[in-house]
Amino acid sequence: MEQRRDGADALKFPILIGDIGGTNARFALLLDSFAEPKMFPVVQTADFETVDDAIQETVLDKTSVQPKSAVLAVAGPIDGDEIDLTNAPWVIRPQQMLAGLGIGEVIVVNDFEAQALAISSLxxxxxxxxxxxxxxxxxxxxxxxxxxxxxxxxxxxxxxxxxxxxxxxxxxxxxxxxxxxxxxxxxxxxxxxxxxxxxxxxxxxxxxxxxxxxxxxxxxxxxxxxxxxxxxxxxxxxxxxxxxxxxxxxxxxxxxxxxxxxxxxxxxxxxxxxxxxxxxxxxxxxxxxxxxxxxxxxxxxxxxxxxxxxTEPLAALAGLATYARTPRFFGLETTGRRWVA
Structure with a gap:
């Protein structure tokens, strides 16, 4: 069920963060507000049928940590429960992620919002x-x-x-x-x-x-x-x-x-x-x-x-991590872009 959200609400750790572009997808886990992101290998979107498959095989199958929240940056407009990537065939379905991946909350932002979050503290x-x-x-x-x-x-x-x-x-x-x-x-x-x-x-x-x-x-x-x-x-x-x-x-x-x-x-x-x-x-x-x-x-x-x-090659992930740790410092509107189980 989609809900309104005050941008100052804290997210529950561990948090999955992901930068999903037209060609590559990058994922990391943030265990707590002080930890550095645990990085996973970069994957190509063409190698997986869905983003859920990529997360399962690249992240969840490689660790015993079960993320409680996810903050994902995607290369495409966010306008509903099915989010199409502009330059790749993946469709992001947050409701399906909640049910299939065991994540309690998903926030989806534009990929360059993540870059903007990064340059706040670069x-x-x-x-x-x-x-x-x-x-x-x-x-x-x-x-x-x-x-x-x-x-x-x-x-x-x-x-x-x-x-x-x-x-x-x-x-x-x-x-x-x-x-x-x-x-x-x-x-x-x-x-x-x-x-x-x-x-x-x-x-x-x-x-x-x-x-x-x-x-x-x-x-x-x-x-x-x-x-x-x-x-x-x-x-x-x-x-x-x-x-x-x-x-x-x-x-x-x-x-x-x-x-x-x-x-x-x-x-x-x-x-x-x-x-x-x-x-x-x-x-x-x-x-x-x-x-x-x-x-x-x-x-x-x-x-x-x-x-x-x-010059930071993973700037978008750094921006997402900064936001995930301290959302109260950012006026990120999540109405219509946040899903909870």
Whole structure:
């Protein structure tokens, strides 16, 4: 039965936390409010028919601990008792989890809400600063992350709580700025004639961009996966891949700058996601920062806003763990997203 919930209510330990994306799922157990999360191997969503199967085989069959609560972050909109993942065939059915997995309470949040929870307390050892600007404590923050899709979330401070703001910001329009962009744009694959941020700034988006560059140059594309393109770029093997990754970073810088303005993110904008971590060895940080700040008539303002790359590979799980330990510190609305046995 679904119930209303006051965000300050404590969760019962042990708590299962899970970050469920379009490609990979990551799970951990939080035994008490002081323990570090007990991590389990990363699994691919394609290897299991359902999320329940993945939890049973990956977690419950590997430990004698029976979780009493679960907090799951999923890559998709949460709108009812059946939650479809945007880029994977899994359907999350919390009522079924309660009955089949022996869990007493399930809370489901958006995957980038979890990233927003993470950046509320991300230490300097888990982030890399790009360019200038200083963090204004208590000011709004934003996070953007290219992965299977393009995730976006905000984080605002009010009433002594951090409040994550989820949405589908990865689907905003993305337009050309330079002469090279204008040459590339007609060759990008669209969705009903529209080029959104996610059409370029995610795994398949990188392939889309790579193919468009090849078409402009009259070259034959060699690579078909984002991993092959990033590998070729990092190892300086192919000019098409190198340019694709360079432009990918520039375009992401532009979107990150847009988010800085939307949220007035004086607390910083954070770039998350595995794709970006893979290209960091060849990242031209000056170009990325320039694209971030190129927001006339607000370029002076943009120079004051810090930009970070999240270097913690399991940031979403860290964010979920932070929330699970102390939900009273977060204004996370769980009405319609909480199920109890």
């Amino acid at each position: 230490g300097e050892q888990s982030r890399m600063k790009i360019g200038g600007g200083e963090v204004h404590e208590g000011a709004s923050r934003a996070v953007v992350g290219p992965g299977t899709g393009l995730g976006v979330a905000g984080l605002v401070r009010a009433r002594n709580m951090w409040i994550p703001v989820a949405g589908e910001g990865g689907h905003v329009d993305l337009g050309p700025r330079t002469a090279r962009d204008l040459a590339i744009w007609p060759h990008l694959e669209t969705i009903e004639g529209r080029i959104s941020g996610e059409q370029v700034l995610c795994g398949r988006g990188l392939v889309n961009l790579y193919r468009a560059i090849a078409a402009v140059d009259g070259a034959d594309p060699v690579h078909t996966t984002p991993a092959d393109i990033t590998d070729a770029a990092v190892n300086q093997k192919e000019p098409l891949s190198i340019e694709a990754v360079d432009l990918f970073a520039t375009y992401l810088g532009r979107v990150a700058g847009d988010l800085a303005l939307i949220f007035m993110a004086r607390g910083g904008v954070f770039i998350a996601g595995g794709i970006f971590q893979r290209i960091m060895p060849i990242l031209k940080t000056d170009q990325l920062r320039a694209a971030f700040e190129d927001k006339a008539p607000h370029s002076d303002l943009m120079r004051e806003i810090p930009l970070f790359v999240v």
